[in-house]
Amino acid sequence: MISRNISSVKVYHLLLLCILDIILLSLVLAYLFCSHPDSYLTDFYETIQLVTPVVLLAYLLLGLVLAVCQLREPMKVPVSTKKEVMPDEMACFYNMNGELRFRWLLAEVLYIEAADNYVSVYYMKDGRPVKELIRNTLKNTEKKLGW
Numbered sequence: 001m002i003s004r005n006i007s008s009v010k011v012y013h014l015l016l017l018c019i020l021d022i023i024l025l026s027l028v029l030a031y032l033f034c035s036h037p038d039s040y041l042t043d044f045y046e047t048i049q050l051v052t053p054v055v056l057l058a059y060l061l062l063g064l065v066l067a068v069c070q071l072r073e074p075m076k077v078p079v080s081t082k083k084e085v086m087p088d089e090m091a092c093f094y095n096m097n098g099e100l101r102f103r104w105l106l107a108e109v110l111y112i113e114a115a116d117n118y119v120s121v122y123y124m125k126d127g128r129p130v131k132e133l134i135r136n137t138l139k140n141t142e143k144k145l146g147w
Contacts, residue, residue, distance in 0.1 A: 110129060
């Protein structure tokens with residue numbers, strides 16, 4: 001199974017693994033099929049010559065598969081999706097003590113409703129209308145908003 005994070009695999013990773021596989025496979029095969037205990041180094045050298053093309057072919061195919069998978073991944077271009085909001089585009093809502101209760105985009109505020117000493121602010125959040133209740137009068141809220 002191929003890892004989802006293919007971009008973290010580098011060429012030198014594949015080269016190191018390939019060399020390590022060649023050496024380890026040659027050591028094991030030379031030990032298992034050694035013709036004579038005194039000729040182990042010559043058997044090891046001959047085994048390296050036989051194993052290298054097979055392992056290189058396998059890693060070449062693996063590299064091609066990884067390259068194709070990486071080309072199929074969509075390009076990740078860092079794009080800022082958030083628009084920079086100017087302070088005059090934000091509506092700040094304060095309670096009766098003058099403490100900031102919440103801020104929201106002025107364009108997303110649907111309407112403000114008075115209920116005795118409370119103000120209900122209706123605004124859009126994630127595509128749905130939301131109500132926020134603040135202890136303040138409508139007159140004070142209008143003054144703070146500059147309406």
